[in-house]
Amino acid sequence: MRPKLLVTGGHGVLAGYVRRLMPHYQVIAPDKLELDITNDTAVTKLLNQEKPAVIIHAAALTDVDYCQSHPELADQVNARASGQLALAAEAIGAQFVYISTAAVFNGRSEFSVESDEPDPINHYGRSKLAGERLVAEFSPSALIVRSAWLIGGGREQRKFVANILRLAETQTELAVVNDKVGSLTYARDLVEFIDRSLPSRLSGIYHFASAGECSRYDIAECLVSTMQLPTRLVPVGSEFFAESFAAPRPDREVLRSIKHDFSIDWQTTLKQYIEDELR
Known part of the structure; x- marks a missing residue:
């Protein structure tokens, strides 16, 4: 059993x-x-x-x-x-x-x-x-x-990658934060x-995470490129969305481990997720 x-x-x-x-x-x-x-x-x-x-x-x-x-x-x-x-x-x-x-x-x-x-x-x-x-x-x-x-789940998820994908499929230009990683x-x-x-x-x-570090802009750029979307991405500072945020965000949410290796880089991880769930 x-x-x-x-x-x-x-x-x-x-x-x-x-x-x-x-x-x-x-x-x-x-x-x-x-x-x-x-x-x-x-x-x-x-x-x-x-x-x-x-x-x-x-x-x-x-x-x-x-x-x-x-x-x-x-x-x-x-x-x-x-x-x-x-x-x-x-x-x-x-x-x-x-x-x-x-x-x-x-x-x-x-x-x-x-x-x-x-x-x-x-x-x-x-x-x-x-x-x-x-x-x-x-x-x-x-x-x-x-x-x-x-990241994870399908297009119905209300997470960053799925949100960017939905917006990129309907808008010609998107502002994405590039100063936090x-x-x-x-x-x-x-x-x-x-x-x-x-x-x-x-x-x-x-x-536990993928190797390397990325900004939200980097993620959006990889997503748009991999999905071959025509959307133009505009890098902006986090102050661009300041009125929408009640809480401060860390500038760097980068994890590493002294106990095991992060063997897969973030680009490979993101592309695998796109193939698994978003195509």
Whole structure:
């Protein structure tokens, strides 16, 4: 019989790849309507009922500006609920995997590795860092994986690459920010990394992303070129969109690792994603 795996955020990009790429588990993927992760009673009831061997906690409040203007809700979802899930996982002996973010760093260094001291500059980053610390406290053997700019899913996703593609197919000119850079993380690759990590019960903090760094403009340029779209891209500074943003963004969300190699460069990763999901 296949062991059970519970992934939170059942309608999210990461959960979609878990269902597709981990058929050797019986995947349980409740969405936020089926499981309110802030409801301790509901969480405990589900875990005691299903007894999953593995829990991948991917659900989070990820809208950076919304977190900035709703800090209490961000803390409740990203921090407190993560700690309670880790505590409940520990009670049933489940392996716990927490998905975190490069936003726990201030972005002033050329890059960040696992041993660097976090220093978030917005409330999204602060709430995720608080979640990391609660998970580590309540489930000491947990695996905490920090990713950077996450890509994945199809054209229906409301993420940067899919948004740019939709706009580029209907507009002749697009302004794209070029003064902030980050690492790229393909959700499919992240799920495969987690899957490989489970048999050895890998624990602690790990960074996972593609090699190299890119700006949003670089991503858009690669996308438009690969898809052979006629759209003209205009590089702009982040101040161009300043009125749309409530939260500050790090200048550099670049991850590297002292624990393993990032073997695939971001261009190859992005082109693979385009071929897999967007053609």
